[in-house]
Each structure stands twice: as C-alpha cells, then as structure tokens.
Amino acid sequence: MLFYGVVTKQDQIRARVIALIRELGVGQAIPSERRLSTELGVSRLTLRAALDELVREGYLVRRHGSGTFVSEPKIAQQLTLTSFTEDMRRRGMVADSRTISLDNVHAGPQVARALNISPADRVFQIRRLRLADGAPMALETLHVPVSLVPALTAAQLEHASWYELLEDRYNVVIASGLQTIEPTVTNEEESELLSVPLHSPAFLFERTSQTPDGRMVEFVRSIYRGDRYRLVAELSQRREPSVTALAAAERA
Amino acid sequence: MLFYGVVTKQDQIRARVIALIRELGVGQAIPSERRLSTELGVSRLTLRAALDELVREGYLVRRHGSGTFVSEPKIAQQLTLTSFTEDMRRRGMVADSRTISLDNVHAGPQVARALNISPADRVFQIRRLRLADGAPMALETLHVPVSLVPALTAAQLEHASWYELLEDRYNVVIASGLQTIEPTVTNEEESELLSVPLHSPAFLFERTSQTPDGRMVEFVRSIYRGDRYRLVAELSQRREPSVTALAAAERA
DNA sequence: TGCGGCTGATGGTCAAGACCACTTGCCTGC
DNA sequence: GCAGGCAAGTGGTCTTGACCATCAGCCGCA
Structure with missing residues (x-):
C-alpha cells in the first residue's frame, strides 16, 4: 500500500527504542521486553527482533534474568x-x-x-x-x-x-x-x-x-x-556481548 | 536442572544447514524455508533464526520471492x-x-x-x-x-x-x-x-x-x-534512512 | 509470435502464547 | 543474625498460524 519505502513495524519500534535509549544514561535498564511490547503495541517477537539489531550494533546489552541495559557508546568497527x-x-x-x-x-x-x-x-x-x-x-x-x-x-x-x-x-x-x-x-x-x-x-x-x-x-x-596510522578493532565473542563494563560498574 | 551443555535446537539446525551448504555449490539454492522447516522438524521461525545467522555470517544470500542461495565464500569481517x-x-x-x-x-x-x-x-x-x-x-x-x-x-x-x-x-x-x-x-x-x-x-x-x-x-x-594475507572489509552505509522513511510514512 | 497478466512458490513480517534458564531479592527456618 | 531456599521477574527459545511482497514462469489472448 505504501509506495514510499517499506517501513516495517520493526523499523518503527527500532526508532522508538533508540529515542528511549537517548533519554537514558549508560548502564540504565530499559523496560522489560514484555512491558515494552505491550506499551508499544507489538508482539514480543517484533520487539525482540528490533532489540536484537540494536544489541548487534552495540547500543544495548542483554543480561539473562536481569534485564536489558544501555551500553557504552562503541567505537569499534x-x-x-x-x-x-x-x-x-x-x-x-x-x-x-x-x-x-x-x-x-x-x-x-x-x-x-x-x-x-x-x-x-x-x-x-x-x-x-x-x-x-x-x-x-x-x-x-x-x-x-x-x-x-x-x-x-x-x-x-x-x-x-x-x-x-x-x-x-x-x-x-x-x-x-x-x-x-x-x-x-x-x-x-x-x-x-x-x-x-x-x-x-x-x-x-x-x-x-x-x-x-x-x-x-x-x-x-x-x-x-604506518608510523601515524593504525587500525583498532574490538573483538567480542559470539553471542556473548561484553558485560564487562556493566558488571564492574555495578559492583562499584 | 540441566547441567550438560546447552545445545539449542537452533544450533542443531545451523549445523545441519552448514552440512547442506557444503554439499551444494556456490550459487545453488537450498530448499525453501517451509520445506526445510518441516523436513528438519522445527518451526519456520526457528529455521529462519538459524538462516539469519548464516546470512549475517555470509554463508547464504536471500532473494525475496526466489529462494535462498549458497553465497561466495566471504572473507569480510x-x-x-x-x-x-x-x-x-x-x-x-x-x-x-x-x-x-x-x-x-x-x-x-x-x-x-x-x-x-x-x-x-x-x-x-x-x-x-x-x-x-x-x-x-x-x-x-x-x-x-x-x-x-x-x-x-x-x-x-x-x-x-x-x-x-x-x-x-x-x-x-x-x-x-x-x-x-x-x-x-x-x-x-x-x-x-x-x-x-x-x-x-x-x-x-x-x-x-x-x-x-x-x-x-x-x-x-x-x-x-603480507604476501599471503590481506584483510577485506565490506563497507555499507549506515542504516539511518529509517528515520526519514518513518517521517515520510507518518505524513502519508 | 509476442507480450501481458495470472498464479504459485518464495522470502518477509507479525501475532499470541508457552515453557525454559537465569538472576535477584525476599523470607523463612535454623 | 544468617544461610538457604523459594518465587517473581527477566531474557532465551520455540511453536502454530497467518498475511504480505516479490519473483518467475506459465498460459492465454491479441
């Protein structure tokens, strides 16, 4: 129906979550998946798909059993x-x-x-x-x-x-x-x-x-x-996003 | 309760698809998602999650309306x-x-x-x-x-x-x-x-x-x-059109 | 013969619900 | 007072079912 670019529901959710992230500080938790999905009026699956992407891009860090948190701004890549x-x-x-x-x-x-x-x-x-x-x-x-x-x-x-x-x-x-x-x-x-x-x-x-x-x-x-320029890459394990900074910060 | 390693169904599917990929040549199509999911005895969503990962890693390319194909071995990333x-x-x-x-x-x-x-x-x-x-x-x-x-x-x-x-x-x-x-x-x-x-x-x-x-x-x-090893990086534009596209859609 | 539309198959997206595994903190029993 | 267990809440996984968008090839019409 929409001729101008296909904007999926997932993309809209993504945009709204990014806005949410900007409001929160590093280390803050975003609402739980179940709450966010009902608040935004989408299924948890759709919400998760959007969060998945943001996690892959380094905006968020998931912690099983605890929540999803705004991560440190990343420099890698x-x-x-x-x-x-x-x-x-x-x-x-x-x-x-x-x-x-x-x-x-x-x-x-x-x-x-x-x-x-x-x-x-x-x-x-x-x-x-x-x-x-x-x-x-x-x-x-x-x-x-x-x-x-x-x-x-x-x-x-x-x-x-x-x-x-x-x-x-x-x-x-x-x-x-x-x-x-x-x-x-x-x-x-x-x-x-x-x-x-x-x-x-x-x-x-x-x-x-x-x-x-x-x-x-x-x-x-x-x-x-070569004496003035070098490449830097952050490495992270498969499906093991770096919880390091968060964990350390919370212990402090 | 389950102490032994967590091998998700998705991981098993991934392994089986990789085996399938090795049997096929570059450019060959793998079976359709619906067929594969019934053949492997998992839901299509689970199958898709496994394929998603393989696509991200460069093993497969999807072509909407056509099929999913074994891609050129990629070196990037x-x-x-x-x-x-x-x-x-x-x-x-x-x-x-x-x-x-x-x-x-x-x-x-x-x-x-x-x-x-x-x-x-x-x-x-x-x-x-x-x-x-x-x-x-x-x-x-x-x-x-x-x-x-x-x-x-x-x-x-x-x-x-x-x-x-x-x-x-x-x-x-x-x-x-x-x-x-x-x-x-x-x-x-x-x-x-x-x-x-x-x-x-x-x-x-x-x-x-x-x-x-x-x-x-x-x-x-x-x-x-240096004569045997080089790095290859794929470059892709930041995925920010979402915002503008969204604005356009909301005006519509 | 050529071409346009139709049709089936494919991938893309989404819903609602269920159960599992892990974390956390409370709270009971010692 | 403390330790252990329990329960609630969280993310992780998976299912069934549905509809949409795209592609490709077939088939009928001109």
Missing part, C-alpha cells in the same frame, strides 16, 4: 566508515587535502576491471595528499569514470567533501563498497610526498564503491603512513 | 573472529601450528602493562609458527600469566585449539578483546621463520583478551606475511 575526513575527526585530528594532479586518462586494464568498464573508457585520475593536523597522512589515487562526473575540476575538490560533491552536484550516492588492506612499503615517490624514509612500512588500501543499483563509482588506492 | 584456525578455515585453507618455544619468564614492562600485572610476575612466553596449507603464514608470540594456566606444557598446545584448552582445562573463558593492526617489515629472524626475504611487508597484530569479569588473559603479538 573502524572499517565501516568511508570518509577520510570522518575517520580523522573520530581520531581527534583535523583533516585537510592537497590535490596533486587531475588527469583525464584511459582506464587501462586494472582500473577497468575494478570499475567494470572498458579499458578504453575515460576516467579521471586524481591524486591527493591527505593531511591530518597539517602533516601528511596518506597518498590517495582516485579513479572515477568521466561519464559519471563530466564537469569535474580540481577547484571543486578543494575544501569540499568528495562524497558530498558526488551527491549534491552529480546526484551519485554511494551505497556500499569493498576494501582490501595490505601491508606494503613506500616507494621513492610516496616516501617523498609523505615525508617518510624510503621503504617505510605503510598500509595499502584499495577500495571500490558502488551505487545502490550496482554501478561502480570509484576505485581508490591509498597509501597510509 | 575478519576482525570479529579470534582464532587462527577458524580464520584459515573461512579462507578455505587448512591451519596447522608448530610450537617453537615455551618459556616461563618475567613479564617485563610491556607485557605487564598489556596484561595489567606486575613486571615481576611470571608469564609463559610461547612462540608458534602458524601454517596455512602447510606453508608459513604467521609468527605468533603469546604471553599468558602462569597463574592462570599453571600446568601448561608444550604438548598441550600441539593439535589442540588454544581457546578450547583454556576453556576445557583451565575454565578460562575469553569474552572480549582489543586488537591493533599496523604495517611493518620483517626482521631477520621473522624473515627466516616465515620464509620471506628480509624487510618484507607484513602485518603486525597485537591483541589482548579478557574474561567476562575483566581479567586479562593473554597478550598476543603476531607477524603475518
């Missing part, structure tokens, strides 16, 4: 974010960017395969030096089909988010992507641009991104300084 | 798992291990800080070469307080999972951990053990793990060969 600017912001640094070159070139075999286009198709090849707190952090080589962003200029890249530019000016929205991470060492050019000694340890990130309907948008190859 | 053996299994390789040394030593400053103990406390320092399909993949240095596993011997480490050993023999369960990842290059010793040239790119993983009540259990430092 660094690898789900996409924007250098956002990444640096989370790390408490100020991001900046310096465009080194912008060329209209043939895709060539590797880029063509990554973007699922013909090697003869034209792409913009953009090289940017990424700065954090004013010092070089990463060297980024971005490939994007000319057909997607025909009027792209270097000026547009300055002082503007690449993804906002895509969305606002070219109406291209990125929905998902695949990123691989390898260790490497810097070559001469990279060393010079990043201001590190030759053959310094570095991360090589390769990312492809696509629109909701599966069109490939970009292929990005980034070299991150 | 490396960072949520803890066991080398499991990691390799997911990558379709056979894991093995060779213990190089096992020593009872003082913790020293770095390990003490990681494990939150005194530098004078004694820890086992265990070095293991990790093999995948018979070839060296990683070099692991494990530190664990002697007080936690007083009777540990090298023999116990052979052909047994470290985490199973902890749980079964010493009743130590690991609930969560923190892992950092950096790029590095191999030194002489690492190069020799891993059979790679000197100064080869490699990952340096450092992990600390703790029990549900916050006791630190282990500090692990692993060097992974």
